Amino acid sequence: MIEAENVHFAYNGKEVLRGIDFEMGQEIVALVGPNGSGKTTLAKHFNGLLKPSKGRVLVDGLDTREHTVAELSRLVGYVFQNPEHMFFEETVFNEVAFGPRNLGLSEEEVEERVKWALKSVGLEGFEDRTPYSLSGGEKQRLAIACVLAMKPKYLILDEPTTGLDARAEEEVVEVIRSLHESGHGILLITHDMDLVVRLAERVVLLHGGRKLFDGPVEEFFTAFDVEKYGLERPEVVELGERLGVGFVRSIEEILAKLGGEV
């Protein structure tokens, strides 16, 4: 469980988190909100990169103020936006091996983890490639593999599909689904409401450093005024309503519901 209790945080005296309460387990939670609302700042509290100026954050009961980022990254993996800027090794293998080697694991264990992490994101066979030669979607999956190799229980993914074409996006979505199915809790920071409706179980909306919504994705898109916060309702949700089939997350669901009525 990741728990935030009344978290406040200020950069140079300017408060950007104003008393956030939040908790999540092994679920997929979408963290949304306009630019500058505090999403990244909040997420950075969950692996200890930032510490609250007031309130506290607990990760599986560990108070982040009492533990280092290195300790917390074994529990919470953070995949940053545009992760390709963080690659520095010459091969995909070494890129993924970097974290486990730093943990002091034997080379045999390192190899096992690298294989497993690359397989989890569908990049088997890419070991000897240079990270820079990968496509956008492959780079994103490599970044996930690097974090996964630390075997974290929770993953924070910051805009994991931005800039990807439809096919690459689909591959990343599949990786996220399968990580969730294998028991990871996933915090998805995104501006993409289509991604939210496809993947998330719960939505948390930040605005001006405050939490204004925290609930099921269905309630967010049907009972909450998302447009007021500059967010768009996904087309599939609009379509479902117009066709009178209620809340749906995909075209397949619409077809299934219509088919069921015929």
Ligand SMILES: Nc1ncnc2c1ncn2[C@@H]1O[C@H](COP(=O)(O)OP(=O)(O)OP(=O)(O)O)[C@@H](O)[C@H]1O
């Ligand atoms: N290192 C920093 N120093 C000073 N101010 C910062 C720093 N990082 C973020 N801020 C400010 O804190 C506020 C919240 O920023 P944050 O990056 O958490 O928002 P966000 O919701 O993730 O935005 P976006 O959707 O644009 O990524 C913004 O006003 C931002 O300018």
